[in-house]
Amino acid sequence: MADVSTTSLKTTPLHGLHTRLAARMAEFGGYDMPIQYADGIMAEHNWTRTHAGLFDVSHMGPSFLSLPQLGGGDEAHRKIASIVERLVPSDIASLAPGKVQLTVLLNENGGIIDDLMIGRPPRDDQQGMLYIVVNAGTKENDFALIARAAGADAELHRADDRALIAIQGPEAEAVIAGILPDAVPLTFMTFREIKTTAFGNVIATRCGYTGEDGFEILVPAAHGEAFASRLLEDPRVKPIGLGARDSLRLEGGMCLYGHDIDISKTPVAASLAWMISKARRERGDFPGASRILRELKEGVPSRRVGIRPLGRAPAREGTEIQNTDGETIGVVTSGGFGPTVNGPVAQGYVDTTYAKAGTPLKLIVRGKALEAEVATLPFVPAKYKR
């Protein structure tokens, strides 16, 4: 294993906590992050599916994009939405107050620069602001892009110095009820600001990256560790590292930027066409629209699909995919072992002819052709609270 010096890495407000919990640390997105704790990836994965897992996701890029003057209802919202709509294909203007949308930043060729979440605040006096969360490894470029789009019309305030803590799993709501009761009424993909005496002003979003019900909570850096420790006092909660986060999201059928999606993929190829709203399709006013609209109409040469190897051997990123005649038809973009599925799971791109669920495939692992088939995503049904 390559030795990565930790001295040049950034740390999150929970770094001290990870050290005390004896986490195994490694670089991710420029940060020194916990990959796993004492129990290991398998146990952490299973704990999250059955109880509640706590994840430090402070490496990500939360931010606020604001007009100089907040308030002003729908008109202010439409104004701020029009700025980000220059970068994304979703209908941000029509987001209901308090709603969060998963979308993608696109380049002029329709390639995915990043996937991100954009939220419209629920309160009247905060209209004209958007809550935007981008990925860790891409955030410098993303923030520069958004700030450039905003120009003098709006200001981007980074909040990635704060603690962003996810609590995920079937017992997440019951845990949160005792600590942050005002977050409980939130439904999937909604958010609100909550003023607390113990942890300052926090932002709770009902969302996650595991397929389970849960919350992501943005907490002032000074209170991050106290908040995480408070959650960990609950016997239903265990700390979960990035290792299990990856196996959970893979089973949940979600994309990992830089692997399953990147600048060479359009949302249509990535099977994320649902992000492109009807209104935006009609207007065709997003980056790469001509290509993307053509792809929506005529199809794409290859598409992202779920892949289920039929044996026990995992197929990792980069594995060649062949049809039953031995012709190369695609490549695995992320793959590993799914503890809940109790078998290997993967995602990859295949020629569209082979994208239908149940289509037999061959995966070339260490020179051998292993049986596999196209599977419907997600591998584990989502348990969101709608």
Add this chain to the structure above:
Amino acid sequence: MTTYYTNEHEWISVDGDVGTVGITKFAAEKLGDVVFVELPDVGKSVKKEADMAVVESVKAASDVYAPVTGEVTAANAAIVDEPAKVNEDPEGGGWFVKIKLADKGQLTGLMDKAAYDAFCASQ
């Protein structure tokens, strides 16, 4: 019976001219939960320091190298059926293969327990 260790974290326990081979406790802990093992067929010739088996955890695949040159005389089907056995007892029931040594002289280049423990401590 003497046990030797490699700097790739395999162990070989030699009895006569047959050595039982596995991965060390240190390696098993580093790997984490083992979910898949691929072993060579019985009768296959393996070469010292060449890859011989594959062990995969949730996160990654790793090659297991032959500590000596020889012929595989047994493969542990139990760890293929239940890969978690590698984590439970890596230096016992979680053994990988038995190899009939072609050249016992190759053992002199390997580490003993004390040298291996010192090697791990320096990792």
